[in-house]
Amino acid sequence: xxxxxxxxxxxxxxxxxxxxxxxxxxxxxxxxxxxxxxxxxxxxxxxxxxxxxxxxxxxxxxxxxxxxxxxxxxxxxxxxxxxxxxxxxxxxxxxxxxxxxxxxxxxxxxxxxxxxxxxxxxxxxxxxxxxxxxxxxxxxxxxxxxxxxxxxxxxxxxxxxxxxxxxxxxxxxxxxxxxxxxxxxxxxxxxxxxxxxxxxxxxxxxxxxxxxxxxxxxxxxxxxxxxxxxxxxxxxxxxxxxxxxxxxxxxxxxxxxxxxxxxxxxxxxxxxxxxxxxxxxxxxxxxxxxxxxxxxxxxxxxxxxxxxxxxxxxxxxxxxxxxxxxxxxxxxxxxxxxxxxxxxxxxxxxxxxxxxxxxxxxxxxxxxxxxxxxxxxxxxxxxxxxxxxxxxxxxxxxxxxxxxxxxxxxxxxxxxxxxxxxxxxxxx
Amino acid sequence: xxxxxxxxxxxxxxxxxxxxxxxxxxxxxxxxxxxxxxxxxxxxxxxxxxxxxxxxxxxxxxxxxxxxxxxxxxxxxxxxxxxxxxxxxxxxxxxxxxxxxxxxxxxxxxxxxxxxxxxxxxxxxxxxxxxxxxxxxxxxxxxxxxxxxxxxxxxxxxxxxxxxxxxxxxxxxxxxxxxxxxxxxxxxxxxxxxxxxxxxxxxxxxxxxxxxxxxxxxxxxxxxxxxxxxxxxxxxxxxxxxxxxxxxxxxxxxxxxxxxxxxxxxxxxxxxxxxxxxxxxxxxxxxxxxxxxxxxxxxxxxxxxxxxxxxxxxxxxxxxxxxxxxxxxxxxxxxxxxxxxxxxxxxxxxxxxxxxxxxxxxxxxxxxxxxxxxxxxxxxxxxxxxxxxxxxxxxxxxxxxxxxxxxxxxxxxxxxxxxxxxxxxxxx
Numbered sequence: 001x002x003x004x005x006x007x008x009x010x011x012x013x014x015x016x017x018x019x020x021x022x023x024x025x026x027x028x029x030x031x032x033x034x035x036x037x038x039x040x041x042x043x044x045x046x047x048x049x050x051x052x053x054x055x056x057x058x059x060x061x062x063x064x065x066x067x068x069x070x071x072x073x074x075x076x077x078x079x080x081x082x083x084x085x086x087x088x089x090x091x092x093x094x095x096x097x098x099x100x101x102x103x104x105x106x107x108x109x110x111x112x113x114x115x116x117x118x119x120x121x122x123x124x125x126x127x128x129x130x131x132x133x134x135x136x137x138x139x140x141x142x143x144x145x146x147x148x149x150x151x152x153x154x155x156x157x158x159x160x161x162x163x164x165x166x167x168x169x170x171x172x173x174x175x176x177x178x179x180x181x182x183x184x185x186x187x188x189x190x191x192x193x194x195x196x197x198x199x200x201x202x203x204x205x206x207x208x209x210x211x212x213x214x215x216x217x218x219x220x221x222x223x224x225x226x227x228x229x230x231x232x233x234x235x236x237x238x239x240x241x242x243x244x245x246x247x248x249x250x251x252x253x254x255x256x257x258x259x260x261x262x263x264x265x266x267x268x269x270x271x272x273x274x275x276x277x278x279x280x281x282x283x284x285x286x287x288x289x290x291x292x293x294x295x296x297x298x299x300x301x302x303x304x305x306x307x308x309x310x311x312x313x314x315x316x317x318x319x320x321x322x323x324x325x326x327x328x329x330x331x332x333x334x335x336x337x338x339x340x341x342x343x344x345x346x347x348x349x350x351x352x353x354x355x356x357x358x359x360x361x362x363x364x365x366x367x368x369x370x371x372x373x374x375x376x377x378x379x380x381x382x383x384x385x386x387x388x389x390x391x392x393x394x395x396x397x398x399x400x401x402x403x404x405x406x407x408x409x410x411x412x413x414x415x416x417x418x419x420x421x422x423x424x425x426x427x428x
Numbered sequence: 429x430x431x432x433x434x435x436x437x438x439x440x441x442x443x444x445x446x447x448x449x450x451x452x453x454x455x456x457x458x459x460x461x462x463x464x465x466x467x468x469x470x471x472x473x474x475x476x477x478x479x480x481x482x483x484x485x486x487x488x489x490x491x492x493x494x495x496x497x498x499x500x501x502x503x504x505x506x507x508x509x510x511x512x513x514x515x516x517x518x519x520x521x522x523x524x525x526x527x528x529x530x531x532x533x534x535x536x537x538x539x540x541x542x543x544x545x546x547x548x549x550x551x552x553x554x555x556x557x558x559x560x561x562x563x564x565x566x567x568x569x570x571x572x573x574x575x576x577x578x579x580x581x582x583x584x585x586x587x588x589x590x591x592x593x594x595x596x597x598x599x600x601x602x603x604x605x606x607x608x609x610x611x612x613x614x615x616x617x618x619x620x621x622x623x624x625x626x627x628x629x630x631x632x633x634x635x636x637x638x639x640x641x642x643x644x645x646x647x648x649x650x651x652x653x654x655x656x657x658x659x660x661x662x663x664x665x666x667x668x669x670x671x672x673x674x675x676x677x678x679x680x681x682x683x684x685x686x687x688x689x690x691x692x693x694x695x696x697x698x699x700x701x702x703x704x705x706x707x708x709x710x711x712x713x714x715x716x717x718x719x720x721x722x723x724x725x726x727x728x729x730x731x732x733x734x735x736x737x738x739x740x741x742x743x744x745x746x747x748x749x750x751x752x753x754x755x756x757x758x759x760x761x762x763x764x765x766x767x768x769x770x771x772x773x774x775x776x777x778x779x780x781x782x783x784x785x786x787x788x789x790x791x792x793x794x795x796x797x798x799x800x801x802x803x804x805x806x807x808x809x810x811x812x813x814x815x816x817x818x819x820x821x822x823x824x825x826x827x828x829x830x831x832x833x834x835x836x837x838x839x840x841x842x843x844x845x846x847x848x849x850x851x852x853x854x855x856x
Binding site: 053195235256284290 | 505525542663743747752755
């Protein structure tokens, strides 16, 4: 049995746990539920099997109790539980051999039914640590941050981009005309809205052809090609066809709504794709906004990096979304960190971003390895989209050089106008 | 323009909305965000486009205000919002042509970034109504409840099943031995635990072969074949290979963790599969347990029916999970209802189920079109698994015949022992 134990290799997950039980006890329930099973000693559960397969509680760090439960719990109500509700950070160690190189099963193991447990009134997966030799079995990002730079040929500043607006309703020709304007504005990156897929009034094929014709033409002029993230979200066979269409027309990026296509499809897309994958996280709020439930972005981005995306949304500072600035910065830093041998990816800042946010963003990150998307901040610029793009480039220059934004704007009309128009406030 | 309007066909989604703004205003933000876009009048957003693409608020039903917000909101904090927090049920109508027959895009449209909005402090998708001619474009369940009955040849009572335990760690031979015992107990259905996939110590191929050899042998004796739901969750190409293996060995069901494989993969699996798809919802708690966030099961099961699953987990009465009995019953009823031309599917009751729960379950549902899974309730029966299965069959007979369970047990030792052993309490 010691030979089994010595061969056992583990990975660990970290949880926020809230329970009416002592946290140590809740932690053991979690470890049991997510490995060999119930508390019952079952016929087939030998000591050897337990040694090989049972998850183990590595550490428990107690936090302050709460008087009221964070989440509803009919199981506890039936027991007449009144509290207090204990809280703690629990680290659990799982045998790698329980899972194998299988992303859906990794999710089922670290999360699975845990959110449903009657033993807890709060459960959030905070982090995941995987050994390099295990992550090496997953595809991982093919391009990542560095590859996104090589493909766009944008260096020394963020990749500056925008979202095609209106979000939905434009014909292929209208879309191409807008892309023409944006390419003429020397933009780096353009993306579909997540609502825009393959609708009857603007089929993807017609849209890709019309848009890429414009983009390819500007590439001759610019000496680099504007990266367009076409939303190819669909069933996986259609996604592969859509990808092939994009590549055939000279496109350099595909986008997918990661939550709504899913890990099994994104992994397959990654193995097929010849271009960077832009990961749109719409829907993430449902699994993240309650601080006592779901998945922290830190673990979320690791799981999507295993699947192989190259770019992932993180919201932006002072955006129109609920998320606070510290949380946005923590998300971006997580994307930029190495993770078990997998390439850093590009965090994508968006929602209400204008020339006003770069200084605070850079001050917090000390890096420009990111994508910075502005909708109104580019297209709503008083002097038009070219000045909009220019204002963002200048705002990032000021940020990197450590010069006060208003001072930097004195001799730069595009930036000056942007600050006057958008002020300190963000804009959609 | 009236011709455009007359051609516009819509579907509707219903939301619980909580906001510091009047609900009518928050409703308009939602309709805008999820269709033509921002509040800004953009260059390309013509009146015709708006008429064709803009989502519309159909109705707003006000609920009681709350003094405190359900969800955190840094956006509101920056504005110094103090409440009250208004609540309402909002119905929004979307043009079908915004989406097309594309499941990931349907998710992005009805949910998407809504959970992230700074305008709300609560957002839950409650329901979705789709016209028949739209749902007809999605695969839908190939088997559903009726097909599950034809394949298992179980009529007039629930399909009775169990989960292989220990959840993880058994070798293919150990698993086959356990399946042999369960088949000898005349069970209808056996499923893998969601943690069990294709691990190095028990590769799926070896496990399927060993298990199906046993199942096929018992089928000769029983005149029907025990349905085994093998967990084939993996990347989609592997899932199709796993499916083919299961079918080649005579298997009649495949199982997938729907949240961790995802809509794009399940749709593709459905188009490929020759057997019913057992949908495991592990992870659903993260998008459902906070009552002010995420997806109600009612809409969740509709979306998975569009993808094409045939069976879906709903927990069980008095289970070890957090969910209350009313919610479980509502979930089961939702699966049993027709939905826009798509077949009813089988709700799967599990977690702590024993012979004690059938009367209350049947009283609430007035139907046996369900799967009823017990772990300890079968394998932990004092007289062994055969008596365990028998006790469940008898408990369902009592429920359907409207006879008191204890009275029914007088002349039935398997049921009597089960009630004595498990009492009114459920058991893992």
